[in-house]
Amino acid sequence: MSIKNNLKSVLDQINDKATLVAVSKTKPNEDLLEAYEAGQRIFGENKVQELTSKYESLPKDIEWHMIGHLQSNKVKYIAPFVSLIHGVDSIKLLKTIDKEGRKNDRKIPCLIQMHIAEEETKFGFTEQEIKELLTPELLAELEFVDIKGVMGMATFTNDEDQIRKEFAGLKTTFDRLSEDVFSDNPAFREISMGMSGDYNIAIEEGSTMVRVGSFIFGARNYH
Ligand SMILES: *Cc1c(COP(=O)(O)O)cnc(C)c1O
Numbered sequence: 001m002s003i004k005n006n007l008k009s010v011l012d013q014i015n016d017k018a019t020l021v022a023v024s025k026t027k028p029n030e031d032l033l034e035a036y037e038a039g040q041r042i043f044g045e046n047k048v049q050e051l052t053s054k055y056e057s058l059p060k061d062i063e064w065h066m067i068g069h070l071q072s073n074k075v076k077y078i079a080p081f082v083s084l085i086h087g088v089d090s091i092k093l094l095k096t097i098d099k100e101g102r103k104n105d106r107k108i109p110c111l112i113q114m115h116i117a118e119e120e121t122k123f124g125f126t127e128q129e130i131k132e133l134l135t136p137e138l139l140a141e142l143e144f145v146d147i148k149g150v151m152g153m154a155t156f157t158n159d160e161d162q163i164r165k166e167f168a169g170l171k172t173t174f175d176r177l178s179e180d181v182f183s184d185n186p187a188f189r190e191i192s193m194g195m196s197g198d199y200n201i202a203i204e205e206g207s208t209m210v211r212v213g214s215f216i217f218g219a220r221n222y223h
Contacts, residue, residue: 017203070088086110127176147188171205196215
């Protein structure tokens with residue numbers, strides 16, 4: 001299968017129910033260009049350096065999403081151009097994004113990462129933490145961040161029932177946060193959940209944005 005055919009097959013399955021972020025981490029520019037030529041414009045990367053170097057060498061109408069864990073001291077490198085930061089997992093990071101947005105005179109779109117997996121290791125907030133930390137005062141202060149929704153990663157397991165339960169939980173949390181913390185923010189409408197192995201389940205459970213890598217570009221080689 002070619003990248004172009006894989007992309008088409010994913011898009012057919014998504015059937016306009018969610019936005020596709022093509023996760024191109026570790027892949028060479030020519031692979032991204034193949035997807036680009038087939039019409040894909042949204043790409044996701046998880047390393048700041050790789051993201052900036054691909055941004056510099058590839059067409060300027062690509063929307064770049066930062067999907068990985070982001071350290072505060074690296075926000076400045078992507079602040080001028082990034083289209084969406086998926087994994088905002090601390091208030092410190094949110095404040096740094098605001099500061100860098102201000103310097104660049106642009107509101108930076110972000111998703112709040114929620115902890116939905118069983119594993120201790122996954123990053124993210126609990127619903128309770130968001131309710132306590134994201135006070136109206138803090139939200140008013142953050143003039144240069146545009147909080148567009150939530151992101152979550154399910155437990156790494158083959159147990160589909162568990163994955164489904166975690167995605168359904170994120171949807172419920174999103175609904176409660178929309179009514180409560182973000183009731184004044186109509187831009188709060190994205191739920192980024194679902195990867196190559198579970199994006200169909202994620203869409204059934206209300207995902208609006210799926211992050212699909214290996215299904216499109218093939219398995220990754222880490223050296
Ligand atoms: C790598 C990655 C993906 C894509 O994973 P695949 O299984 O290759 O589709 C999605 N989300 C995040 C946060 C990732 O790091």
